Amino acid sequence: MRRDLVRFSKWLYRLGFMPGTSGNLSARLDQHRLLVTPTGVSKYLLKAADLVIVDLEGRQLAGTRKVTSEVSMHLAVYRLRDDVDAVIHAHPPLATAFACAGRALDEMLCQEAVMTLGVVPLAKYATTGTDEVAASLVPLVAGHEAILLANHGAVSYGNTLLDAFLKMETVEHLAHIHLVAHQLGTAQTLNADQVEQLQKAKARYVHNATRPESRIALESYTRAIRL
Ligand SMILES: [Zn+2]
Numbered sequence: 298m299r300r301d302l303v304r305f306s307k308w309l310y311r312l313g314f315m316p317g318t319s320g321n322l323s324a325r326l327d328q329h330r331l332l333v334t335p336t337g338v339s340k341y342l343l344k345a346a347d348l349v350i351v352d353l354e355g356r357q358l359a360g361t362r363k364v365t366s367e368v369s370m371h372l373a374v375y376r377l378r379d380d381v382d383a384v385i386h387a388h389p390p391l392a393t394a395f396a397c398a399g400r401a402l403d404e405m406l407c408q409e410a411v412m413t414l415g416v417v418p419l420a421k422y423a424t425t426g427t428d429e430v431a432a433s434l435v436p437l438v439a440g441h442e443a444i445l446l447a448n449h450g451a452v453s454y455g456n457t458l459l460d461a462f463l464k465m466e467t468v469e470h471l472a473h474i475h476l477v478a479h480q481l482g483t484a485q486t487l488n489a490d491q492v493e494q495l496q497k498a499k500a501r502y503v504h505n506a507t508r509p510e511s512r513i514a515l516e517s518y519t520r521a522i523r524l
Pocket of ligand 1: 319320367386387388425449450
């Protein structure tokens with residue numbers, strides 16, 4: 298798990314989603330403990346030994362570094378979603394620009410938006426590192442897979458680190474599509490019938506993706522990532 302957290306940290310850094318010392322990742326170790334990135338460390342320079350362990354109240358149980366100041370964001374997601382085993386918070390530039398412009402990614406412009414994340418809502422403004430952040434997420438976590446944070450960045454989550462990572466990558470991709478479609482001036486949103494057809498196709502796809510053989514493929518894919 299330490300190796301995977303370091304690997305995904307570097308991958309997110311290289312994509313430009315975690316510049317400076319920004320961004321943080323966490324993964325569930327068991328029912329009571331999380332492995333989390335520390336505060337103040339570049340995600341490119343992060344080492345496995347830098348990671349810290351906290352309980353679900355955010356109390357630090359192990360590690361020589363101090364846990365990220367944004368840990369309450371992660372805790373809020375784990376508390377509200379039993380199915381979530383990994384959380385990623387990042388500042389991808391285009392998605393963050395939408396969050397700074399007060400805009401959710403809520404227009405169904407491309408088929409991929411419906412097939413993957415659906416609506417990515419915008420959580421109301423909260424000062425980073427305070428309990429306001431968790432409170433701003435509470436109404437949105439249950440019904441969404443990724444959330445924009447007003448004037449701040451984005452958070453994604455899933456049943457593996459890879460799952461959370463792919464969602465964060467998709468958030469930035471959708472922000473890019475939204476931006477360019479609107480720059481072109483003739484953005485065409487999908488109609489209700491088209492969205493319904495895609496949701497049906499998605500339901501079939503999700504069913505296939507949860508079959509045991511695809512979980513094995515997912516694990517070998519995770520192992521194959523070398524950075
Ligand atoms: Zn942040």
